[in-house]
Amino acid sequence: MNNNKKITASILIIGNEILSGKTQDTNLKYLGLELATLGINLVEVRVLPDEEDIIISTLNFCRSKYNYVFTTGGIGPTHDDITAKCVAKAFNRNLLVNEEAVKRLMSNPNKNYELNEARMKMATLPSGANLIDNPVSYAPGFNLDNVYVLAGIPSVAKAMFETFKHKLETNDPIESDSIDIYLREGDIAEPLSIIAKKYSYVDIGSYPFSKDGKYGATIVVRGTDKELIKKVIDEVFNIMDKITS
Amino acid sequence: MNNNKKITASILIIGNEILSGKTQDTNLKYLGLELATLGINLVEVRVLPDEEDIIISTLNFCRSKYNYVFTTGGIGPTHDDITAKCVAKAFNRNLLVNEEAVKRLMSNPNKNYELNEARMKMATLPSGANLIDNPVSYAPGFNLDNVYVLAGIPSVAKAMFETFKHKLETNDPIESDSIDIYLREGDIAEPLSIIAKKYSYVDIGSYPFSKDGKYGATIVVRGTDKELIKKVIDEVFNIMDKITS
Numbered sequence: 001m002n003n004n005k006k007i008t009a010s011i012l013i014i015g016n017e018i019l020s021g022k023t024q025d026t027n028l029k030y031l032g033l034e035l036a037t038l039g040i041n042l043v044e045v046r047v048l049p050d051e052e053d054i055i056i057s058t059l060n061f062c063r064s065k066y067n068y069v070f071t072t073g074g075i076g077p078t079h080d081d082i083t084a085k086c087v088a089k090a091f092n093r094n095l096l097v098n099e100e101a102v103k104r105l106m107s108n109p110n111k112n113y114e115l116n117e118a119r120m121k122m123a124t125l126p127s128g129a130n131l132i133d134n135p136v137s138y139a140p141g142f143n144l145d146n147v148y149v150l151a152g153i154p155s156v157a158k159a160m161f162e163t164f165k166h167k168l169e170t171n172d173p174i175e176s177d178s179i180d181i182y183l184r185e186g187d188i189a190e191p192l193s194i195i196a197k198k199y200s201y202v203d204i205g206s207y208p209f210s211k212d213g214k215y216g217a218t219i220v221v222r223g224t225d226k227e228l229i230k231k232v233i234d235e236v237f238n239i240m241d242k243i244t245s
Numbered sequence: 246m247n248n249n250k251k252i253t254a255s256i257l258i259i260g261n262e263i264l265s266g267k268t269q270d271t272n273l274k275y276l277g278l279e280l281a282t283l284g285i286n287l288v289e290v291r292v293l294p295d296e297e298d299i300i301i302s303t304l305n306f307c308r309s310k311y312n313y314v315f316t317t318g319g320i321g322p323t324h325d326d327i328t329a330k331c332v333a334k335a336f337n338r339n340l341l342v343n344e345e346a347v348k349r350l351m352s353n354p355n356k357n358y359e360l361n362e363a364r365m366k367m368a369t370l371p372s373g374a375n376l377i378d379n380p381v382s383y384a385p386g387f388n389l390d391n392v393y394v395l396a397g398i399p400s401v402a403k404a405m406f407e408t409f410k411h412k413l414e415t416n417d418p419i420e421s422d423s424i425d426i427y428l429r430e431g432d433i434a435e436p437l438s439i440i441a442k443k444y445s446y447v448d449i450g451s452y453p454f455s456k457d458g459k460y461g462a463t464i465v466v467r468g469t470d471k472e473l474i475k476k477v478i479d480e481v482f483n484i485m486d487k488i489t490s
Binding site: 015016017018019020021022023024025026028029030031032033034035036042043044045046047048049050054058076077078079080113116117118119121122153174176184185186187188189190192193196197203204205206207208217220222 | 263266273277289299321363398435449
């Protein structure tokens, strides 16, 4: 619906704990907002189990289809953390101890641990990987080609993304504005559809809500042209005003 | 890792508002917990934009690959609600006014509306669709073959799922138990890996946390055999106890 779809992305959320409903994912909401702000079109998100075959095949599909792939989860020291191994296999690379990653793990000022075999796993990365800094807990993420591998813990995923987001190739930022309409969606759908057809360079979404027993919908207008968005919001307001009066 | 993978499922979360980070999805957590309780193996979840091509192709892929596909979102009256149309196209069926769906829309005791064209859209479904009752807001979901189409609003999605979940084909329920270990993951990874290898009929996950400045990990053991899960949890406890003492 808009003209801002050149740079595309997908996110792979890796972890049985998300699929089993044990953990509420919040990384999608954070990354979704960030990518929209950068003007990168997030086309799809997949939540995957800790299973090698499905991670590798999905990674290979998405990295060939989209400009960027961001993964979250599965880069810790335990047996169920298999993301680095899967990325290596997907790219046909060896897993090697990355000396710079070892240094970073050792640089943790709060560390009171030895670099045992499990922790060394966090520094064992696909050959040629570029490290992504982890200002929170030091074990780095990594980047290979168009794939960015982040931690699953939201504070760490966020801190990692912050370190490289300014380097990503972007489109014009996607702006948005919204207006709450206290009418049922069934009453606004037809005029809204006419507006949506008229302004095909913006995306118009309608999200129903019920607040204090009153039905309504938030109308969200998204696009790259701030002036146009304002114009569409005004038109939505005016038409809805006519319906209620 | 476990022997309980016969009945499989995927969830398609449909809506630009989830991808743009505007709305936090919570349906995955609810459905993930329910499916696990039923013993249905949720293999993957995809979050998709309101775009016909990607919804249709994903739906066709998933309905041929998994026993069940559950979709959420996109069944309201506005122009961006295109799920019913996409399901019809995926199944090569016509979209028809479903008289029973019309009756249900009219049966809403709180209704103070006419069945205008937009609302009729909510009763226009793929031919042969079975209705899914909506005890919250009356506009029904629907089922076609192994695809179950639910609303996006969490309270409605939940109410719809509750109406048919007892009819789904299930495996043995997946049970789980967990234990919090106040050690860093890097210190427990090796003994945990030995336990995971020893008990291949359960899934053992490790999820790091930081509470009140103390690092730890929640160890979750999942499987169909309650006794075995208890045994594994005891073994995790004993081994961790040895490390700390």
